Amino acid sequence: MSPSLPASGFRERLVRQIVALSEERSQFLDTYFPMPGRERKALDQLLSDYIGAVEKLLQLPDESIPPVVLIGSDVRIAYLNEDSLPASAEWVTIIHPDQAEADENRISFLSPVGKQLLLKSEGEVLTIRTPSGELKVRVESVRHHQDLSSAIESGQAES
Known part of the structure; x- marks a missing residue:
């Protein structure tokens, strides 16, 4: 397993995160960009x-999952x-x-920095x-020790 991945429950937390994003997608879009337009799209x-x-x-098998920036990383x-x-x-x-x-x-994954870091890999250089x-x-480094699903779920509960 990649050293940046926690041993227990990583996959389950990722699944909960994408389920929450998928199920709450319309509400999320309405909350942050209620008007149709370029930013919402x-x-x-x-x-x-x-x-x-x-x-x-x-x-991918656990040992093949690259250290990439995810919500909660x-x-x-x-x-x-x-x-x-x-x-x-x-x-x-x-x-x-x-x-x-x-x-x-x-930082929010919707901020200019957060959006541009999302899904980037260790060692990647970007402007x-x-x-x-x-x-x-x-x-330089990516760690996934935080409960990745709560990075979405708790925010949605507050919306």
Whole structure:
């Protein structure tokens, strides 16, 4: 089993997460983007892509599941500098929008950073576009120790 995956119940938690996303999809879309438009369509596509990717991961044997960023994951990202200074890094947790807490590095999977990190793999380098500019980052490490299903279910219960 991949060292980033918890030994007990990981698959069950992922299944509960995608079931919750699927069953609550309309309510979720209505809550965060009640009006038809580009943003709602983009969120609907993000949910489809995420559910499809997780379903594919669930088809793999445990030892073959790559460490990818999922809702509920802790992610260590390194900020890559253009100059010769060493890159700085921090841990963030990708969670449901209702659980976001910037001061605790708990970011929504709907935030600009969260959306762009979702489904990325360890070692992947990407340029994240934010309202304040672009950040070049590398996904250093991904941990899935948190109850992944509660990252969706508790947020939905609060909506």
